[in-house]
Amino acid sequence: MAHYQGxxxxxxxxxxxxxxKTNFSHLCSLPSLSSLQLRINWYYLPLTxxxxxxxxxxxxxxxxxxxxxxxxSSNQDSNLxxxxxxxxxxxxxxxxxxxxxxxxxxxxxxxxxxxxxxxYGELYQDGKVIYQIKADVADIEQDGKxxxxxxxxxxTDPSNGIxxxxxxxxxxxxxxxxIVRNQINGTHKQLQAVAREARVKTREQRMEFSGGVIAxxxxxxxxxxxxxxxxxxxxxxxxxxxxxxxxxxxxxxxSDRGKGNAAEVNLKTKxxxxxxxxxxxLLDPPVQIASNSITWNMNAExxxxxxxxxxxxxxxxxxxxxxxxxxxxxxxxxxLTGNVNAIGQRRQSLRANTLTWYLDNKxxxxxxxxxxxxxxPPLNFAGETAVGNLQTENIVVKGGxxxxxxxxxxxxxxxxxxx
Numbered sequence: 001m002a003h004y005q006g007x008x009x010x011x012x013x014x015x016x017x018x019x020x021k022t023n024f025s026h027l028c029s030l031p032s033l034s035s036l037q038l039r040i041n042w043y044y045l046p047l048t049x050x051x052x053x054x055x056x057x058x059x060x061x062x063x064x065x066x067x068x069x070x071x072x073s074s075n076q077d078s079n080l081x082x083x084x085x086x087x088x089x090x091x092x093x094x095x096x097x098x099x100x101x102x103x104x105x106x107x108x109x110x111x112x113x114x115x116x117x118x119x120y121g122e123l124y125q126d127g128k129v130i131y132q133i134k135a136d137v138a139d140i141e142q143d144g145k146x147x148x149x150x151x152x153x154x155x156t157d158p159s160n161g162i163x164x165x166x167x168x169x170x171x172x173x174x175x176x177x178x179i180v181r182n183q184i185n186g187t188h189k190q191l192q193a194v195a196r197e198a199r200v201k202t203r204e205q206r207m208e209f210s211g212g213v214i215a216x217x218x219x220x221x222x223x224x225x226x227x228x229x230x231x232x233x234x235x236x237x238x239x240x241x242x243x244x245x246x247x248x249x250x251x252x253x254x255s256d257r258g259k260g261n262a263a264e265v266n267l268k269t270k271x272x273x274x275x276x277x278x279x280x281x282l283l284d285p286p287v288q289i290a291s292n293s294i295t296w297n298m299n300a301e302x303x304x305x306x307x308x309x310x311x312x313x314x315x316x317x318x319x320x321x322x323x324x325x326x327x328x329x330x331x332x333x334x335x336l337t338g339n340v341n342a343i344g345q346r347r348q349s350l351r352a353n354t355l356t357w358y359l360d361n362k363x364x365x366x367x368x369x370x371x372x373x374x375x376x377p378p379l380n381f382a383g384e385t386a387v388g389n390l391q392t393e394n395i396v397v398k399g400g401x402x403x404x405x406x407x408x409x410x411x412x413x414x415x416x417x418x419x
Contacts, residue, residue: 098147123173145173162188164200217238221250237264238265243260255282309323340354345391350366351372382397
C-alpha cells in the first residue's frame with residue numbers, strides 16, 4: 001500500500017493510568033468500524049502495532065492464509081499517511097503531559113518514526129501548559145515517558161515569552177526537563193543566546209546553555225562568552241562556572257571587558273561579580289584591574305575588590321598593589337587600603353597604609369607609614385603623608401602631627417648601584 005488516503009483522518013494516543021487509547025474515528029468508512037476503540041498498554045506495545053491495527057481494520061479483512069508473506073512483502077510499502085493527527089500522553093492520574101497535532105503525517109513502520117507536517121502542540125506540567133511547540137516539518141518519536149522531535153523546532157514559554165529554537169527537542173516530564181539541541185538560539189526581552197544545547201529545569205525556572213555559548217543582555221548591554229552559562233530566570237541572574245569573558249558596550253562599542261574563571265551577573269541590579277583570576281580592563285580611564293574577586297557595579301559605575309589587588313594605568317605605566325581597593329569610574333578616582341605599593345615607570349615607589357589616586361590629575365595622596373623611594377637621584381623619604389605626581393617624581397612628604405619631622409635618606413651612588 002503506497003499511502004492510505006481517507007477523509008480527514010484522525011489519530012489520537014492518550015495515556016491514562018499507564019494505558020493508551022487509539023481512536024480510528026473517520027479513518028474507515030465502514031459503519032461497523034467507525035467508532036472502533038482499542039485499549040492497549042502503552043509501555044509494552046510500540047507505535048507500529050497501532051498503525052497495523054488501523055491498516056487491517058480499514059481493509060475490512062485480513063490477508064488470506066495462503067499469502068504468508070503479505071504482511072512483510074517487499075512489494076508492500078510500509079509508509080502510511082494520516083491527516084489531522086493528534087498524539088497525546090497523560091500521567092498516572094490522567095493529566096496531560098504533552099499534545100502534538102499535525103495536519104498531515106507519514107509513518108514508517110521500520111523506523112517507527114512519524115514525519116509530521118506543520119506540527120504544533122503543548123507540553124504540560126501539573127496539567128498546565130508550560131511550553132508551546134511548533135515546526136515546519138518534524139520527525140516525532142514517543143515512548144510514553146519521553147517525547148522527541150527532530151526538525152526546525154520552536155518552543156515558547158507562554159508565561160515569560162522565552163523562545164528556544166533548535167533542530168532537536170526532548171521532553172522528559174518525569175525529570176521536569178526540556179532539552180533543545182543542535183544550533184540553539186534563545187530569545188527573550190532580557191537575553192539572547194546561542195549555544196549547542198539548552199536544558200530547562202521547568203519547575204526551577206532554570207536554564208543551562210552549554211557549548212560555544214554567546215549570550216547578549218539588553219540592559220545592561222553585555223555580551224558573555226563561555227562554555228557553560230546558567231540562567232536563573234526568576235532571579236534574573238546569569239552564572240558562569242567556567243572561564244568567561246564579559247564585554248560591556250556603550251553606543252554599540254566595547255567600553256570595558258571582564259574575564260575570570262567564574263562570574264555572576266545580576267541583570268536586575270546590574271552588578272557583575274568576577275572570581276578566580278578576575279581581570280577587568282577599562283577603556284576610560286585606561287586601567288587594568290586584577291584580583292581574585294572583583295565586584296563591578298555597572299549602575300553605580302564602581303569597581304570594588306576585597307582581596308589583594310593589582311591596578312595598572314596604561315598611559316602613565318604606573319602599577320599599584322594593595323590589599324583591597326575601590327574605583328569610581330566617572331570621577332576617575334581610586335581608593336586603595338592595606339599594604340599599598342605604587343611603582344612608576346622608572347622604578348620610583350611610594351608605600352603607605354592608604355592611597356587615593358586621582359587618575360585625571362595624575363596625583364596621589366598617601367597616608368600612614370609613608371615611604372617614598374626614587375632611583376635617580378637615589379634617595380628615600382619617610383613620613384606620615386605624601387602628595388604629588390609619582391610619574392614626574394614630584395612628591396611632597398610630610399611628617400606626622402606629633403613630631404612633624406620627615407626622615408630623608410640620601411643614598412650614595414655606589415650603594416644605589418648595588419640596589
